[in-house]
Amino acid sequence: MTAENIPRATAKRLPIYYRYLNILHDTGKHRISSTELAEAVQVDSATIRRDFSYFGALGKRGYGYEVDSLLTFFKQILNQEHLTNVALIGVGNLGHALLNFNFHKDGNVRISAAFDIDDHIVNKIEDGVPVYPIPELAHQLQEQQIQVVILTVPSKAAQAVTDDAVAGGVKGILNFTPIRLSVPDDVLVQNVDLTNELQTLIYFIENFGK
Numbered sequence: 001m002t003a004e005n006i007p008r009a010t011a012k013r014l015p016i017y018y019r020y021l022n023i024l025h026d027t028g029k030h031r032i033s034s035t036e037l038a039e040a041v042q043v044d045s046a047t048i049r050r051d052f053s054y055f056g057a058l059g060k061r062g063y064g065y066e067v068d069s070l071l072t073f074f075k076q077i078l079n080q081e082h083l084t085n086v087a088l089i090g091v092g093n094l095g096h097a098l099l100n101f102n103f104h105k106d107g108n109v110r111i112s113a114a115f116d117i118d119d120h121i122v123n124k125i126e127d128g129v130p131v132y133p134i135p136e137l138a139h140q141l142q143e144q145q146i147q148v149v150i151l152t153v154p155s156k157a158a159q160a161v162t163d164d165a166v167a168g169g170v171k172g173i174l175n176f177t178p179i180r181l182s183v184p185d186d187v188l189v190q191n192v193d194l195t196n197e198l199q200t201l202i203y204f205i206e207n208f209g210k
């Protein structure tokens with residue numbers, strides 16, 4: 001079974017499982033039932049069983065799953081042993097926070113290059129990461145074989161920067177701007193609108209909270 005054969009919905013849950021199994025591993029736990037796992041990761045146990053069956057990891061009735069063998073398997077599927085370099089575009093407040101965020105601690109990702117237009121920070125090292133001027137974006141992405149970028153520029157700059165990144169061969173964009181980006185079909189965009197998320201949460205608390 002390779003990552004391509006796994007349904008998208010299942011693939012999206014893999015990092016959740018992986019993170020929790022790591023925690024179990026660190027606390028010295030060797031096995032877990034699908035019911036326990038369901039409670040911990042908030043995914044129902046039938047879904048977990050179906051997800052795991054795609055990997056041929058069939059839990060034994062009354063025994064559950066072996067934590068270590070699942071971890072080894074997920075590590076391989078998620079390519080955790082392979083470090084993926086990611087670029088960050090827009091080193092403002094949020095950009096700085098993300099540069100300081102330790103993605104690598106429980107993942108396979110690190111920000112290895114940043115881009116900005118501000119003369120005060122370009123051609124310098126910010127939080128351990130080199131900041132390149134925006135006109136170098138496409139070239140550097142190609143040169144450094146970076147296929148994923150995090151977008152933390154102001155909204156008005158988002159589409160133009162995206163076009164440059166696409167020209168540089170980018171395949172995935174984690175978009176922190178509220179803009180809906182236009183990209184070719186083979187480029188994936190994952191939108192993270194923090195303001196929207198927070199407002200949704202507040203709305204639910206105000207309207208449906210106890």
Ligand code: ATP
Binds near residue numbers: 092094117118153
């Ligand atoms: P944040 O929105 O992350 O809190 P901020 O308020 O500090 O950031 P913004 O004006 O949103 O600042 O800009 C974020 C960063 O994007 C800044 O470092 C800015 O220099 C940079 N930036 C602005 N325009 C562009 C552009 N066209 N290309 C690349 N970077 C840009």
